[in-house]
Amino acid sequence: MATDQRTYLDYNATSPLRPEVADVVVRALQLSGNPSSVHSEGRAARAAIEAAREKVARLIGSKTKNVILTSGGTEASNLVLSPSFRRLGQPGADRLLIGATEHPCGLDGHRFPADAVERIPVGADGVLDLAWLRTRLEQAEGQRFLVSVQLANNETGVLHPVAEAARLVHEHGGLIHTDAVQAAGKVPVDMAELGVDVLTISAHKIGGPKGIGAVALASDQLEIPDRLIRGGGQEKGYRAGTENVAAIAGFGAAAEIALANLAGEAARLEALRDEAQAHLRRIAPDAVIFSGEAERLPNTLAFAIPGLKAETALIAFDLHGIALSSGSACSSGKVRRSHVLDAMGVEPALAEGAMRLSLGWMTTKEDVIRFAEACERVVGTLYKRKASAA
Structure with missing residues (x-):
């Protein structure tokens, strides 16, 4: 709902x-x-x-x-x-x-x-x-x-x-x-x-x-x-x-x-990003974090949960009040496989599930908690549907 x-x-x-x-x-x-x-x-x-x-x-x-x-x-x-x-x-x-x-x-x-x-x-x-x-x-x-x-x-x-x-x-x-x-x-x-x-x-x-x-x-x-x-x-x-x-x-x-506000915001957003990532790993231990071991922006978390397609998951998150992205927003709103992940050699099936969380000046700890709560519901619901279909 x-x-x-x-x-x-x-x-x-x-x-x-x-x-x-x-x-x-x-x-x-x-x-x-x-x-x-x-x-x-x-x-x-x-x-x-x-x-x-x-x-x-x-x-x-x-x-x-x-x-x-x-x-x-x-x-x-x-x-x-x-x-x-x-x-x-x-x-x-x-x-x-x-x-x-x-x-x-x-x-x-x-x-x-x-x-x-x-x-x-x-x-x-x-x-x-x-x-x-x-x-x-x-x-x-x-x-x-x-x-x-x-x-x-x-x-x-x-x-x-x-x-x-x-x-x-x-x-x-x-x-x-x-x-x-x-x-x-x-x-x-x-x-x-x-x-x-x-x-x-x-x-x-x-x-x-x-x-x-x-x-x-x-x-x-x-x-x-x-x-x-x-x-x-x-x-x-x-x-x-x-x-x-x-x-x-x-x-x-x-x-x-x-x-x-550069230094303070970078530290604040990195802490919130890492908290979101920890929630994600708790909810979906098999989640893949793209470029997770590389130096990256303090506000960005790109991930995929094996078995979940981005198009379905993004709609589910949106219905739970969470605005995420599948990557670039410059493709007329289309959800399609990322050329970035293709260049990184990510398997097509996993790349099709890629989502991006990115934080900014209005993001609070409560926002991260709401993301985690929605993630639990989305992952639970979609995995149940997948199991029922099988």
């Missing part, structure tokens, strides 16, 4: 909007000027954008002037993953090496010819295979590489060795992008420490508005001549069109809050 009390545990899909951010958005909606106008109203709108840009830059250790605002993480990756991305005065890349478990915005949204793309494999734990990357770069033979690796995987939460990958790529004269959409605001992110050339993020994963994200270039000696949205000179010509002032202001507010 459906419950009126809801427990939202799908923050990796999107975080609920923080009330402080909502207040900022509402105030920014009342700014009447166009940010490109020179009058007072226009300057006020421009000031809101630039203040937000600075806050976003602080969250990721970037220079403010190198942050380009976009409609979200997908557009940001689509813009960056182009053969035209280059150092000034040098030719662009002729090959893209991209992690096999990347988000579809990278795997499907890049702008390279299909025969110029290779996928970097991962191990059974979901971690990028650095040995494969090293060998491939050593075989470059004059090829110019752009490498793209997530900082944190959206499905398993696994953290990839991006800094080590960046060193390898630069040793061989390549450029490297990291998709930090899931990592920003959950773990420390610093472009200089990572050593990446470009980084992409999104607001709605950190309690900000949907539909706003950013590209951050490591220096002004990098450029992307082939732009996606052409017309006006907004965002230094990288993205034409009148800016979404309210969403941008909200992005800045969310970034500021996330940075201020």
Whole structure:
């Protein structure tokens, strides 16, 4: 039976909007000027954008002037993953090496010819295979590489060795992008420490508005001549069109809050995640935790219970008031087997049961307890049905 009390545990899909951010958005909606106008109203709108840009830059250790605002993480990756991305005065890349478990915005949204793309494999734990990357770069033979690796995987939460990958790529004269959409605001992110050339993020994963994200270039000696949205000179010509002032202001507010609470929230969410995992193992001792032995985001628990299909289990959890996910929420609501788990070599029957619990700023110990209670009912009910059918 459906419950009126809801427990939202799908923050990796999107975080609920923080009330402080909502207040900022509402105030920014009342700014009447166009940010490109020179009058007072226009300057006020421009000031809101630039203040937000600075806050976003602080969250990721970037220079403010190198942050380009976009409609979200997908557009940001689509813009960056182009053969035209280059150092000034040098030719662009002729090959893209991209992690096999990347988000579809990278795997499907890049702008390279299909025969110029290779996928970097991962191990059974979901971690990028650095040995494969090293060998491939050593075989470059004059090829110019752009490498793209997530900082944190959206499905398993696994953290990839991006800094080590960046060193390898630069040793061989390549450029490297990291998709930090899931990592920003959950773990420390610093472009200089990572050593990446470009980084992409999104607001709605950190309690900000949907539909706003950013590209951050490591220096002004990098450029992307082939732009996606052409017309006006907004965002230094990288993205034409009148800016979404309210969403941008909200992005800045969310970034500021996330940075201020980073260490404490990471510890709190990791404790809650581990408690949920302990309940899961008690209820279903044969449950499989994906990337459980690897370093991963403090808020993410990806699992499967042998014999239970995700599509059935997710509906059952929803009826008990628990919002979980089967992994990525970017597939028109469809539940289908994960390309991430396929790349990890997970057996298809087990992969079809994969679910993801992800926690965030509103999650409490009571939410974890409600998840455990629902899990006991769901597992008990579905296993009883399975036994009766047999």
